[in-house]
Structures are given as structure tokens and as C-alpha cells.
Amino acid sequence: MYSYILYLAVAAGTLYLIRMLPLSLIRKDIKNKYIRSFLYYVPFVTLAVMTVPAIFYATGSIISGIAGFATGLILAFFDGNLFRVALGSCLAVLLTEWILSLAGYL
Amino acid sequence: MSNRTWYGKGIKDGIPIALGYFAVSFALGITAKEAGITPLQAGCMSALMLASAGQFATINVIAASGTLLQMAFTTLIVNLRYILMSSSMSQKLDKNISFLHRLFLPCFVTDEIFGIASGVEGRLNPFYNYGAATVAVPGWTLGTILGTAVGEILPDRLVTALGVALYGMFLAVIIPGARKNRVIAVLVVVSMLSSYLFSILPVLRSISSSMRIIILTIVIAAVASFVRPIETDADQAGNTAKEGEV
Structure with a gap:
């Protein structure tokens, strides 16, 4: 059992190092095309993986989660x-949950 | 574009982040309260860490009276994806910035700020991130404090619906890229399908979501980089591969 400040200092310090080291150590454009491509593809993969399936379970019901996802996809595409896009997804979730609760499913 | 213009653009794009953060950190505050953490303590944690899953893990270690080594290790594992994000950002970043930016910028590498920064055309100016952080950090911190202090004030349904804003933003970053570039479109579909399968298949579903994010990102991005490596500098400079500006 340690003081809160000590716990927080260790957690925040570790987190800062994780974020800071790559940005301060990699200062040049990487010439290797495979590593370069890998880092270029990272955001698309990681954001896609973080969105699905988490968005389905983030709301009051999986139905409203899917509605939020579908609305986000369509708005982002067009x-x-x-x-x-962010607001549209929220509104889709609220509207779906309102309908579900009127129908007695929520 | 001047630093000032970038900063303003960051503030504008940071508003939906602040909205989503407020809702998610509100829920985080409720968890903190249950672990016996005061609103002020929770607010400090949020302002210093800016990490949702990372902070839930931190609160768990505190609640379980873990050791400091456990704290460091748990923080490392849960937040491993930021190594990938910061590395990716290092390539997107304008190369002429002063070293101090490389020490200050990492304070604000969150999933969402990384997401929108990946989405800007051409090279990234750090003032864009600072602009986003100017609105996102108060949203995150205030939400945590209010959640810890008066967790029951907002209806659950509103809190969860607002939280979806963050996923909506992720989609707004990746889908336009997928629309312009077929390789990215395939990558996004494969990533979502694999992630979903990992969450339902036996054995695989026992992998925590933070580990799943790292494993799938490394494997899928590595395969894609071998099958479809990007050849020219112009492609690599901006994340809108086909437009290749800068």
C-alpha cells in the first residue's frame, strides 16, 4: 500500500515514456519501405480494431450500438x-434507444 | 499553413473529442469514486494520463493495493499500443520542428488525437495536436471530476450515447481513406472482421482487448506492408495516399 501520489507518479511516468520515446528517438524519415509502409498502415488497422466490436457493446443495447456504427459508417463515407459523423452516431444511438424504450425493449 | 491556423484547426477538430471524452471520463469518475478516490485526485490522474483503459487499470491496481512494480508493468501492457501510435506519428510529423516538441507532443498522444492527426493532409504540425488538446484535456479532466463528485446526476443512457462519439470519430478518420484507396479499404474490413472474430471465438476471446489491439495491429499492418508496400515518398508523406501532397 503506497500513497496515491506515488501510484500516480509511477503510472503517469511509465505512460509518458511509452509515448515519448518513439517520438524523440525516431527523428528522421524511415527509408526502409516495409517499415515505412507498416507505420503508414498502423492507424487504419488500430482504429478499425478499436471500433469493432467495442462500439456494439458501448451503449444500452447491442441494437443501438449497431445503429450508431452503421450511421457512423454511412456519414463517414459520404x-x-x-x-x-461523431454527432450523427450519438443521435442514432439516442433515437434507437428512445424507440426501443417506447416499444418496451429497454 | 501557419502554426496559428493549425492550432485553430486542431481546436475545431478537438470539439467532438471533448464531447466524447466528457461522457467517457464521467463513467471513469464513477469507477474512481467506487475505489475511494477523491474528485481532486481523479482530476489530477486524468489531466496527467489522458488514457481511458490505462486509467481504469491504474484504478484497479490502486484498489487492489498492488506494488509499484505491478503498477508500472500493468501500465506498460495496457498502453503498449501508444508505442505503435507514437512511431507512426513520428513519420507523419514535420521533420523541421524543434526537439522540445518531441518532449511536449507525447503528453497528448491519445487514441483520438492520434486518430485525427493521422487524418490530416500531408505533414503534421504539432500545433494541430495542441489545439485539439486545448479542448480535449479540459473535457476529459472536468468529466472525471464531475463523475467522481456527482456520478448520478446524468442519466446512464445519455452518458453511453455520448461515448459513441469517440467511435464515430475513428470511423471519420479511416473510412474516407478507405474510400480513396482500395488497399486501405481491404485493410479496414479485414481489421474489423478479425477483431470481431477474436472477441467471439473460443480461446481467442480470452485475450484482453488491449492485447488484441496490439496483436492485430502488428500482424495485419505487417502483412499489408509486405503484400502492398508503399513505393514512393509522395505516398508516404500524407495519409491520403493517392493525393500524395507535400
């Missing part, structure tokens, strides 16, 4: 604006 519009792409961060704010509108």
Missing part, C-alpha cells in the same frame, strides 16, 4: 466531417 461526408467525412469529424464533428458531424
Whole structure:
């Protein structure tokens, strides 16, 4: 059992190092095309993996989660604006849950 | 674009992040309260860490009165993906920035800020991240404090619905890229399907979500880089491969 501040210092310090070391050590453009491609593909893969399946289970019901996901996909495909896609997904979830609760499923 | 323009753009794109953060950190605050952490303590943790799963893990270690070594190890494992994100960001970043940016910028490498920073055209100016952090960090911190202090004030349903904003943003970053580039489209579909399968198949589903994110990112991005390596510098400079500006 340690003080809260000590726990927090260790957690925050470790986290800072994890984020800081790659950014301060890799200062040049990587010439190797495989490593370069790998790092280029990382955001797409990691964000896709973080979205599915988490979004299905993030709401009050899996149905509203799927509605939020589908709305986000469609808006992102045709519009792409961060704010509108984010807000549209939220509204889809709220609307679906409102309908579900009216129908007595929630 | 000037630093000022980048900063303003960051603030604008940071608003949906702040909204989603407020909701998610509100839930985090409720967990913190249950672990006996005060609103001020929880607020400090959020301002210093800016990590959702990472903070849940931290709270767990504190609640279980773990050792400091356990704390460091748990933090490392749960947040391993940031090594990949920071490495990827190092390539996207403008190369002419001062070294101090490389020490300050990492304070704000979150899933969401990384996401929108990956989505900007051409090279990344760190002031874009600072702009996003200017609105996102208060959203995250205030949400945590309020969640810890008055967790029951907002209806659950509103909190969870607002939390979906973060996933909506992830989609807004990856889907336009997938629309422009077929390799990325395949990559996104394969990533989502694999992640879903990992969450339901026996044995594989016992892997924690933070490990699943790392394993799938390394494997899928590595396979893609061998099957479809990017040849030219122009492709690599911006994340909108086909437009290749800069």
C-alpha cells in the first residue's frame, strides 16, 4: 500500500515514456519501405480494431450500438466531417434507444 | 499553413473529442469514486494520463493495493499500443520542428488525437495536436471530476450515447481513406472482421482487448506492408495516399 501520489507518479511516468520515446528517438524519415509502409498502415488497422466490436457493446443495447456504427459508417463515407459523423452516431444511438424504450425493449 | 491556423484547426477538430471524452471520463469518475478516490485526485490522474483503459487499470491496481512494480508493468501492457501510435506519428510529423516538441507532443498522444492527426493532409504540425488538446484535456479532466463528485446526476443512457462519439470519430478518420484507396479499404474490413472474430471465438476471446489491439495491429499492418508496400515518398508523406501532397 503506497500513497496515491506515488501510484500516480509511477503510472503517469511509465505512460509518458511509452509515448515519448518513439517520438524523440525516431527523428528522421524511415527509408526502409516495409517499415515505412507498416507505420503508414498502423492507424487504419488500430482504429478499425478499436471500433469493432467495442462500439456494439458501448451503449444500452447491442441494437443501438449497431445503429450508431452503421450511421457512423454511412456519414463517414459520404461526408467525412469529424464533428458531424461523431454527432450523427450519438443521435442514432439516442433515437434507437428512445424507440426501443417506447416499444418496451429497454 | 501557419502554426496559428493549425492550432485553430486542431481546436475545431478537438470539439467532438471533448464531447466524447466528457461522457467517457464521467463513467471513469464513477469507477474512481467506487475505489475511494477523491474528485481532486481523479482530476489530477486524468489531466496527467489522458488514457481511458490505462486509467481504469491504474484504478484497479490502486484498489487492489498492488506494488509499484505491478503498477508500472500493468501500465506498460495496457498502453503498449501508444508505442505503435507514437512511431507512426513520428513519420507523419514535420521533420523541421524543434526537439522540445518531441518532449511536449507525447503528453497528448491519445487514441483520438492520434486518430485525427493521422487524418490530416500531408505533414503534421504539432500545433494541430495542441489545439485539439486545448479542448480535449479540459473535457476529459472536468468529466472525471464531475463523475467522481456527482456520478448520478446524468442519466446512464445519455452518458453511453455520448461515448459513441469517440467511435464515430475513428470511423471519420479511416473510412474516407478507405474510400480513396482500395488497399486501405481491404485493410479496414479485414481489421474489423478479425477483431470481431477474436472477441467471439473460443480461446481467442480470452485475450484482453488491449492485447488484441496490439496483436492485430502488428500482424495485419505487417502483412499489408509486405503484400502492398508503399513505393514512393509522395505516398508516404500524407495519409491520403493517392493525393500524395507535400
